[in-house]
Amino acid sequence: MKFKKPKLVPDAKKGWTWRSVQAASLNTAILSTWVAMPDDMKVAIPEKWVLVTAIVVGFSGIIGRFIDQGAGDA
Template sequence: MRLIPDWRRAWRYHSTQSMAVLAVLPLVWIEIPPDLKSHIPGALMPWILSAVALAGILGRLRDQGGADMGEGPGPGRAGAARGRGR
């Protein structure tokens, strides 16, 4: 398995954050008291999970910039800094 070049910054990507929410959501659901769970219709759960997954896909496709995220270019912007200063 090869890691992406900027793997140390992967936690900043919206897709990584969405996948983390998907991983933690079932664990959080278990801990919610039954009286609070009763306020969320069970039929909504697949829609909520699908929305988070869709956000992950869109986060992966969206250009998230790089200059404002700290050092170096962000995801999908490896060559963006080369065109500056022409």
């Protein structure tokens, strides 16, 4: 199986306006903050909430990928 060389979509500069990219960025921020947070602060937030939030945001990114977001949505 031969793979094509990856290339950017024509309007990659507008990528930050796409819902799927915004959701992935938010998910990264949530999980990175959780990992960096000291253990004594983590006690105040149930771990299950963090995981459920990450899953919901992740799925919203997938859904956002399939929704027409106007002209230029790659």
